[in-house]
Amino acid sequence: MKCHYEILDIAREADLAEIKSAYRKCALKWHPDKNLTNTEFAKEQFQLVQQAYEVLSDPQERAWYDKHREQILRGASSEFQDNSLDVFQYFTTTCFKGYGDDGKGFYTVYRNVFDQIIKEDMEFMEDKNEFCEIPRFGTSKSDYDEVVGLFYSYWSSYCTKKSYVWLDPYDIKETRDRRVLKLIEKENKKVRQKAKKERNEEIRNLVAFVRKRDKRVQEHTKLINAKILENRQKQEEISKQKRLERKKQLNESGMQAEWAKFDNVKSELEEIEKNLAEQFGDDFSNSEEESEEIDTTLYCIACNKIFKTSKALENHELSKKHKENVEKLKDLMLDEEEEEEIEEVAATEDILQDNNLSENDKESDSSIETTKKRKKKNKKAKNILTVNNEEEGNCDLHDTAKIEDSDDNFDFEATKKQKKKNTKKNKNKSTTEQKEEENENITETVNIKNNKKKQNKKERESKKRRN
DSSP, X not given: OOOHHHHHTOOTTOOHHHHHHHHHHHHHHSOGGGXXXXXXXXXXXHHHHHHHHHHHHSHHHHHHHHHTHHHHHHSTTSSXXXXXXXXXXXXXXXXXXXXXXXXXXXXXXXHHHHHHHHHHHHTTOSSTTHHHHSOOOOOTTOOIIIIIHHHXXXXXXXXXXXXXXXXXXXXXXXXXXXXXXXXXXXXXXXXXXXXXXXXXXXXXXXXXXXXXXXXXXXXXXXXXHHHHHHHHHHXXXXXXXXXXXXXXXXXXXXXXXXXXXXXXXXXXHHHHHHHHHHHHTHHHHTHHHHHHHHHHHTEETTTTEEOSSHHHHHHHHTSHHHHHHHHXXXXXXXXXXXXXXXXXXXXXXXXXXXXXXXXXXXXXXHHHHHHHHHHHHXXXXXXXXXXXXXXXXXXXXXXXXXXXXXXXXXXXXXXXXXXXXXXXXXXXXXXXXXXXXXXXHHHHHHHHHHHHHHHHHHHHHHHHHHO
């Protein structure tokens, strides 16, 4: 199948006037009445000219034809056959013999391969001038800068010009619905892109294979490495000579280096300051301190700024930002004071609790000791009575009277001790009651302070909201 533009022998960017003039010429050329010798061939050509004119004269049909031209000419339904070169047979060293320009040499074999790839792409080139711009492989004696370098820079990023429309799984001619056409075009585009990508990878890998074995490239790399080594050696020699010249100059002149001149600068400055202080007195030494004091007087604590003049500070104090920062600073100070008071109260409470615990421990220890002493005394009294009964079974009335006196004396002493203990207990109870009252008073004061702080915070928040 032939292209409509080729039948009328016009460019793809032709106007309606050019299309009409071309149609008249072709119609006169292939009219059957003017071709009596070969009427059948003339009829076929005249029908093709009429079809081409009908499509290209209608702007809608022409736009659709331009969009799907490749699919119509080389699609699956067309008679087009892809006779592209099989590149994989050239990935071995057996395909060539030697690195000469003979019939089966390295350079002739791969030159013919790349020329054939260019011819295949030429059919799909819209601008035929691109064919002349593609660099060729060259011969064994071709220059690297003029031929070899340009060839490998172009072909290492090769992109095929083939459209691969003949691989489309769906035919666009069968449907005219827009939605279906969009879906079909999307699927066909995926297939074409996949085929293009595979072809580009094949040829780029072939270029890498050839470049690795190309003697021209190997010689060029050797030359570059030799130049790099020469340049390094020259630079090292130049740097050594410069160092030696500098050392000679310093030794001949006897001058110090620049960094050595500034070693004694600090000591010289200190001596100058001492001389000035002796001449002008303490005024010179205290001048820096006075300047610092002046700077601190013009310092705003809330905004963390230093001002050059007093007027600038006064204007700053009247600003809104300064007032807001002052209020924030006050709030922070009050919060810190409240936290300190709370910490002090908590510390006092802890101390009181510790004192109460220590006193309770002492009371418990004293009660345990008193109970032990009572038990010991009761045991002694029992032992005395038993011994007296065994030794003096038949004692007189006088002896019985003595025993009774001794028992009375014993009871009297015990009652005295009990009174002392009771007085101690009463004292302890009174002290504990006093401490409990003090603790209650402290807690009440703490609660009152907390309530006041809460009220103050609420008042501040209400003022801020009003402002």
